[in-house]
Amino acid sequence: MTRVLLAVLLALGVTVVSGPPSSAGGHTVHVRDSARLQRALTEARAGDRIVVADGRYAIGAMKDRHGTAARPITVVAAHRGRAVVEDGQLEVANSSHVTFEGFTWTNRSTLLITGSNHVRLTRNHFRLTEESTLYWVLVQGADSHHNRIDHNLFEEKHQLGNFVVVEGSETEQSQHDRIDHNHFRNIGPRATNDMEAVRVGRSTISRSSGFTVVEANLFENCDGDPEIVTVKSNDNIVRYNTFRNSQGTLSHRHGDRGTLQGNFFLGGGKAGTGGIRLYGRDHKVYNNHFEGLTGTGYDAALQIDGGDVDVEGALNAHWRVYRAIVVNNTFVGNVSNIEIGANYPYPPIDCTIADNVVTGGQGKLFDERKTPVNSSYVGNIAWPTGTASVGVAQPVEAIRVVDPLLRREGPVHRIGAGSPAVDAARGGFAFVADDMDGQARVGTDVGADERSDAEVVRGPLEAGDVGPGSR
Structure with a gap:
């Protein structure tokens, strides 16, 4: 890291650990408040590991950030469950090879993965604050593929909307996404429609192929919709x-x-x-x-x-x-x-x-x-x-x-x-x-x-x- 860049980051209040580097070859960045978290998301580079201290945070968008398979961008809670996102909306847009791990989400807005690939949400606890219809995690946009939602807890949903939705563009579903090892529980009371735990696809793009895999999840007391999981496209696996x-x-x-x-x-x-x-x-x-x-x-x-x-x-x-x-x-x-x-x-x-x-x-x-x-x-x-x-x-x-x-x-x-x-x-x-x-x-x-x-x-x-x- 150049001295000039280091001086700029320090002036912005971002703590940078430049040696040793992260295991992916980038830098480890420690943040302790919402402003610093947003700056780190905005400037993340391949291999960076952004470590979020215990506390309560507002969050915003992460756009045009690209890791690689060997050097992903990782945003991780320092202690699982103790970094709480209580306000704002995360949208990971036009990005690739990005992981968010170990957060508790209690905010009021949908987490969006838009036009991105190899985005991973893992080991998070979702218990969003609902006042009306709310979709908790939505995969959408053109050229979306190979995203993964795994090892999370989704619980206590009592308004319309779904825990997880995989859609895509206006003509084609997001492809090769994986939803696995999640615990979905306590959704209800029963609605006539639009309260599934997981929805894959939608009717208007149902002639496209998703190649989505929904596997090894536990659904408990998911009573919100006549369809606990609904599939609305071609070539998907639920196992x-x-x-x-x-x-x-x-x-x-x-x-x-x-x-x-x-x-x-x-x-x-x-x-x-x-x-x-x-x-x-x-x-x-x-x-x-x-x-x-x-x-x-x-x-x-x-x-x-x-x-x-x-x-x-x-x-x-x-x-x-x-x-x-x-x-x-x-x-x-x-x-x-x-x-x-x-x-x-x-x-x-x-x-x-x-x-x-x-x-x-x-x-x-x-x-x-x-x-x-x-x-x-x-x-x-x-x-x-x-x-x-x-x-x-x-x-x-x-x-x-x-x-x-x-x-x-x-x-x-x-x-x-x-x-x-x-x-x-x-x-x-x-x-x-x-x-x-x-x-x-x-x-x-x-x-x-x-x-x-x-x-x-x-x-x-x-x-x-x-x-x-x-x-």
């Missing part, structure tokens, strides 16, 4: 998440080619809890576990819904389901399990329902509210008890009525020794390479669980597995 005691569903509301994989839906008997709802084309739904859910119709454990438009129509309509593949899922003790076509006039077409374990004590385990067109059942196991019935007449190779010998392990049921589900899958879907626990499929059992002695690498998430303090 390995846990939904506990949350009213509503994971809804693929618009768009095609979604992958909904390895999620745990645990209702705990709470009213209105649901699983997955589908519209659109060519979705894959596999390795999901649904247990203790009470919802029906829109909130069924799995709703392969009808559509109100078919091959053309308004972008905000409910598009007819084509070619959904629903395989290797497990349903236990739900009020309603697999429903087909509960709403809207056009029934699903060319769907495959294969190698699922469906058990329950009431209603129809397979409930065709509308008769699907040219759809097939293969290799499923149904076990109705109490007042339940299978619900559809199918040959034994399509739906076998037999006790799968499930046994409880913690909050879920897995297949036990001697289960007729072992090595009985008939679908032969190559993309089902492992099970809900992350264990390799060998022989392939029916349902979400593969009976195996291999290490369990995934499972239902708890609070300690996600959020700022997790690994």
Whole structure:
């Protein structure tokens, strides 16, 4: 650093530690008040590490700042959670390779990531102050891509708006973003619309592809909207998440080619809890576990819904389901399990329902509210008890009525020794390479669980597995 630049920074009140440099090869800048923080954001360079002391801050924009993969710009609380942003609005605009880490956010304005890439929000605590509709984190703008929102706690949202929204430009969604290892909790009371925990895309750009990954998040008591997570674009993945005691569903509301994989839906008997709802084309739904859910119709454990438009129509309509593949899922003790076509006039077409374990004590385990067109059942196991019935007449190779010998392990049921589900899958879907626990499929059992002695690498998430303090 030149003597002139050092003198200017010192005159502005910014404390600069120029030796040793940060691990990324820039400088470590210590700030202790809002004015100094803003100056540091405005002048940040690749490799800089801006360390924010304990205290309360107002914040403003960070524009046209660029780190690199090897030399990111890092803005970090000196002690996690003790640097509190209580006023102002952060917009990271036209920037790249920038990380904000360890802050508590209680301000009243949306955190914006605009036209930027490789921006990361990690290990923060969001509990914004709300007086009316407020979106807490919004990814937007043209040429937005590869941003990450991870290991944060979002809690206590009681006005309209979402915790996290991924949008983009007027024509295309932001691409290759990742939302992972966050804890979302306590959103409500129930609204008719616009209070999802996470929204990916929007109807007006729903024909674009996001390639967004929403994974390994915990949703608890997320009761704000009929859709806890809503997907409104093409080619996104929602996997390995846990939904506990949350009213509503994971809804693929618009768009095609979604992958909904390895999620745990645990209702705990709470009213209105649901699983997955589908519209659109060519979705894959596999390795999901649904247990203790009470919802029906829109909130069924799995709703392969009808559509109100078919091959053309308004972008905000409910598009007819084509070619959904629903395989290797497990349903236990739900009020309603697999429903087909509960709403809207056009029934699903060319769907495959294969190698699922469906058990329950009431209603129809397979409930065709509308008769699907040219759809097939293969290799499923149904076990109705109490007042339940299978619900559809199918040959034994399509739906076998037999006790799968499930046994409880913690909050879920897995297949036990001697289960007729072992090595009985008939679908032969190559993309089902492992099970809900992350264990390799060998022989392939029916349902979400593969009976195996291999290490369990995934499972239902708890609070300690996600959020700022997790690994």
